[in-house]
Amino acid sequence: MTAAAPAARYVEHVMGMPISLALRGRHAGDDIGQAAWAQVMDSLRQADRVFSTYRADSVVSRLRRGEVGLEDCPPEVAEVLGLAAAAEQQSHGAFSVWLPGPDGQVRLDPSGVVKGWAAERAAQPLRDLTGTDFCLSAGGDVTCATTDPGARPWRIGIEDPADPSRVLAVVPVHTGAVATSGTAHRGAHLLDARTGLPPAGVASVTVVAGSLTWADIDATAAYAHGPEAARWLDTRPGQSGLVVWTDGSTTTVAGAAG
Numbered sequence: 487m488t489a490a491a492p493a494a495r496y497v498e499h500v501m502g503m504p505i506s507l508a509l510r511g512r513h514a515g516d517d518i519g520q521a522a523w524a525q526v527m528d529s530l531r532q533a534d535r536v537f538s539t540y541r542a543d544s545v546v547s548r549l550r551r552g553e554v555g556l557e558d559c560p561p562e563v564a565e566v567l568g569l570a571a572a573a574e575q576q577s578h579g580a581f582s583v584w585l586p587g588p589d590g591q592v593r594l595d596p597s598g599v600v601k602g603w604a605a606e607r608a609a610q611p612l613r614d615l616t617g618t619d620f621c622l623s624a625g626g627d628v629t630c631a632t633t634d635p636g637a638r639p640w641r642i643g644i645e646d647p648a649d650p651s652r653v654l655a656v657v658p659v660h661t662g663a664v665a666t667s668g669t670a671h672r673g674a675h676l677l678d679a680r681t682g683l684p685p686a687g688v689a690s691v692t693v694v695a696g697s698l699t700w701a702d703i704d705a706t707a708a709y710a711h712g713p714e715a716a717r718w719l720d721t722r723p724g725q726s727g728l729v730v731w732t733d734g735s736t737t738t739v740a741g742a743a744g
Contacts, residue, residue, distance in 0.1 A: 496523050501534045501601070503625030508640075511633065512617035519618065522611040526622065529608035536560055537600045550594050570599050573703045574679070577718070581707035582679035602627055602665055602702025609698075627665040629698040635660065647690040647730055654736070655728060663698035667691050667705040668730070678710045685712030686732075691719065693727040701725070 493508045494515035507526065513519035536559075538544040545563060548554045556564060570583040583596045605624035612620040613631060621630035621640045630640045639658035646652040647668045657664055667676060668690030678685045691708040695701040708719040708729070716729040716737040725741040 494519060496520075498527055500527060500530045501538065501604070501624075502540065503601075504623075505530060505605075505625075506623045507612070508621045509612075509615075510619040510637075511615075513615045514618060519615060522615055525611040526608045529610075530604055530624070533562075533600065533604035533608070536562060537566070537596055537604070539595055539597060546594065546596060566596050566599050566603060569603065569699065569703065570596060573599070573707060577707035577710065579680045580678050580710035580718075581703065585677055585679060586682045598706045599699070599703060601625060602663075602698040602700075605629055606663070606698040627663070627698060627702055628659075629663045630659055631661040644692050644728055645690070648734065654730065657692075657694055659694070662694060662696050663701040664692060664694050665698060665701035665705045666693075667702075667709040676706065676709050678712060685710055685715075687713045688715045689730045689732045689734075691715055691727060691729050693719065693722075693725050695725045 493510045496507045498505050507523055509519050536545045545559050573581045584592050585595050587593050606629050609622050609629050617633055619632040628642050639660045642657045642659055642664045643653040644655045646654045688709055691705045693701040693705040704722055704725055708715040711718045716739050719727055719739045722741055727739045729737040
């Protein structure tokens with residue numbers, strides 16, 4: 487594979503967001519690459535059937551209504567709740583999947599874990615492609631890999647939360663993940679679980695990490711810390727990132743040593 491290898495691109499929608507894939511190398515655009523893409527989408531559709539809080543027939547919706555118990559759910563529900571419990575502990579309670587709804591009643595909403603976890607899990611068929619680089623984006627959160635250390639990196643743009651058409655920075659990534667939490671696209675939907683209120687002072691948090699699961703969780707957890715977002719993210723082993731404040735200023739975070 488050369489540095490100028492062309493990319494094949496695919497786009498579909500599931501889980502209420504666009505899913506896009508770029509492939510470079512041996513299986514870019516061939517039947518094997520297309521079959522891997524189909525497996526990615528099948529995995530994400532299954533995650534939607536299990537975890538969607540918008541579908542009345544999803545497993546999580548039935549769990550929330552008390553129609554089934556955790557023991558009746560697919561094992562991935564317990565896996566996601568286990569990740570959520572670890573994240574709640576490590577964030578000192580700022581991150582939680584137990585959040586107040588519009589009526590003030592606390593209910594299960596695993597969305598803060600599911601997107602990154604589901605995309606990272608769905609990407610496995612892409613990792614299995616011989617001699618093929620990939621960049622998979624789930625609603626802007628990205629997991630990517632290059633098989634040749636000398637290949638050009640994927641270039642991941644970080645949006646300006648005040649103007650999503652503007653790119654604040656570009657992160658070169660060979661193999662790893664980038665996730666952003668903020669209010670630019672969905673409004674004030676992110677809460678500090680300790681208070682049940684939207685955090686103040688922070689506009690977006692982008693995390694660069696080895697795992698999309700934890701990049702996504704930590705971006706949300708850091709955002710929930712509000713004014714302490716950068717300070718908390720700086721304690722996370724192996725993570726780096728960019729915090730954009732509501733006044734337009736930014737803080738680059740190197741992260742703790744792994």
